[in-house]
Amino acid sequence: MTGLIPSGLEMKFCRFDEALTVTEGRVIEGYASLFGACDQGGDVVSKGVYARSLKGLDARGGRVKMLWQHDPSQPIGVWDEVREDAKGLFVKGRILDTVEKGREAAALLEAGAIDGLSIGYRTVRATKNDKGERLLSEVELWEVSLVTFPMLPQARVDATKSEGLGGDLLHDLATVFQDARRKLAAREPR
Secondary structure, eight states: OTTTSOTTOEEEEEEOOTTOEEETTTEEEEEEEETTOBOTTSEEEOTTTTHHHHHHHHHHTOOOEEEETTEEEEEEEEEEEEEEOSSEEEEEEEEOTTSHHHHHHHHHHHHTSOOEEEEEEEEEEEEEOTTSOEEEEEEEEEEEEEESSOSBTTSOOOGGGGTTSOHHHHHHHHHHHHHHHHHHHHHSOO
8 A cells, every 4th residue: 555645644543432423324423533642652632733734624625534444545435524622633524325435334333343533644743741752733634534443542432322323224234244254254264
């Protein structure tokens, strides 16, 4: 995948927290980043870190991209709202069920197989504190991805929030994927 990802891209992972909601099988909202929390990579995101980037995107008519696992060749939806508040980076968007990967992502969310968000960005300004943590004070935000492995374990998905995810169609899709995995596993030589 080298060459597809712009040079200098960094990624920060965050599990959905209790504020995550998924409705109508495709609308999701929650926090992609939490201010003041040290992640497993030793980074702490400061309040205001995204302000300049979001303002610049807005002025250019640009958008933060919604990707699958940071893969720029796999957009799975659109973020309709991306903003900073007192808690962190709030995102709200729609997974596109007309895109194959979007349908898969929705099914995986419903099944609880994925529960993370991750930001893709370029660091503009950062300092180190006396604990050796990198304090991010300005970043250029490029994308927010749905991911398997989040970096910030303090924020968790509340399984009860996924009840409205998608009804019978998504449940059927999840069942098809489980059956396919079993069949493939049975075919592999031991």
